Amino acid sequence: MNVNDYFKYKKRVVVKIGSSSLQHPQTGSMNLMKIEKLVRELCDLRNQGMDVCLVSSGAIAVGRQAIGLQNRPEDISTKQACAAVGQARLMMTYQRMFAEYNQTAGQILMTKDTMLEEESCQNAQNTFEEMFRLGIIPVVNENDTVSTYEMHFGDNDTLSAIVASLTGADLLILLSDIDGLYTDDPRKNPEATLVECVEKMDAHYDAMAKQSTGSDVGTGGMATKLSAARIATASGTDMIIANGKDVGIIHQIISGTFRGTLFRAQNDETFDIHAYLQNR
Ligand code: GLU
Numbered sequence: 001m002n003v004n005d006y007f008k009y010k011k012r013v014v015v016k017i018g019s020s021s022l023q024h025p026q027t028g029s030m031n032l033m034k035i036e037k038l039v040r041e042l043c044d045l046r047n048q049g050m051d052v053c054l055v056s057s058g059a060i061a062v063g064r065q066a067i068g069l070q071n072r073p074e075d076i077s078t079k080q081a082c083a084a085v086g087q088a089r090l091m092m093t094y095q096r097m098f099a100e101y102n103q104t105a106g107q108i109l110m111t112k113d114t115m116l117e118e119e120s121c122q123n124a125q126n127t128f129e130e131m132f133r134l135g136i137i138p139v140v141n142e143n144d145t146v147s148t149y150e151m152h153f154g155d156n157d158t159l160s161a162i163v164a165s166l167t168g169a170d171l172l173i174l175l176s177d178i179d180g181l182y183t184d185d186p187r188k189n190p191e192a193t194l195v196e197c198v199e200k201m202d203a204h205y206d207a208m209a210k211q212s213t214g215s216d217v218g219t220g221g222m223a224t225k226l227s228a229a230r231i232a233t234a235s236g237t238d239m240i241i242a243n244g245k246d247v248g249i250i251h252q253i254i255s256g257t258f259r260g261t262l263f264r265a266q267n268d269e270t271f272d273i274h275a276y277l278q279n280r
Helices: 032-047 059-067 076-100 112-116 118-133 156-167 203-209 222-234 249-254 273-278
Strands: 012-017 051-056 104-110 136-142 171-176 238-243 261-263
Touching: 012 032, 012 156, 032 051, 032 076, 032 136, 032 249, 051 076, 051 118, 051 156, 059 076, 076 104, 076 136, 104 112, 104 118, 104 156, 112 118, 112 273, 118 136, 118 156, 136 156, 156 171, 156 222, 156 273, 171 222, 171 249, 203 222, 222 238, 222 261, 238 249
Parallel strands: 012 051, 012 171, 051 136, 104 136, 171 238
Antiparallel strands: 238 261
C-alpha cells in the first residue's frame, strides 16, 4: 500500500505486539534482538515528536518460560502466577532497553473495570495524558494477576483498541503473525488475497476473518482484530494490521509504503465504549 504522507502527520500512535512475536518459537525464550528493534522503532517515533504507547502481551508466556512450565497453562491461578513473574521480567527488559535510547517507559496495567467505573476510567485517562505530557512511553498490558474471568478483556487486540480510544490516538498498529486480513485462508487457498483497505467495517469482513489464523502462544486471532477495528475506527482511530515478523514495518507504515490492512477511522458519534464493554 502506498499512502505517501498520510501517516507522517500522526500525533499519537499505539502499537500492539503479541506474545508469539516476542519469543523464539523453538525455545519460548524472549527474542531480545526483536524486542530491541521494536524499542528502537518506538524511540524513533518519539524522536519525531509523536506520543507513543506500547501495548505488549507476553506476561504469561515469559513467566511460563521463567518458571519452566512445559505446556501453556490452562487454569486461571497458574496463568496468574506466570503473569506475576513474566510481567515484571518483561517490564525490566523494556525499561532497560528504552533507557538505552534515552527514553523513559512506564507501566500501566488495566482490567475491564478500569474502563467500566467512571472514576477509574477518568483516572486512567489522566494518567496516560500526563505520561504523554512528560514524554513517557506507557507500556500497557492487562492486569492478568488479578483480573477474573468477568473482568477480563481477554485479548490485547481489544485492549489496544480501548487504549487507542481512551487516549484519542490517531493510529493503532496491530503487529501480528500474518500480513493482514485475507479474503480467505492463505495457507489453504492460493487465490486468497490481502485486503489493503477497509473503508467501513461490515459483515462480509467478519466472514473473511472466520478463516483466521492463530498461534498457540497468545490469545487473539483475526476475529479479535476485527472487533478491535470496530472499536478503534468508531473512536476515530485509523487501525493497521501488519506482520510483526520484522518490526521495521513500523517505520514503513509511517513513511506510507507497507504491506498490511488499513481500517479507516469513521468517527461514529453514536459509539459508546462503556456500553460496548458492558454488553461484551
Ligand atoms: N495479557 C496476556 C499476557 O500478557 C496476553 C493476552 C493476549 O495474548 O492477547 O500474557
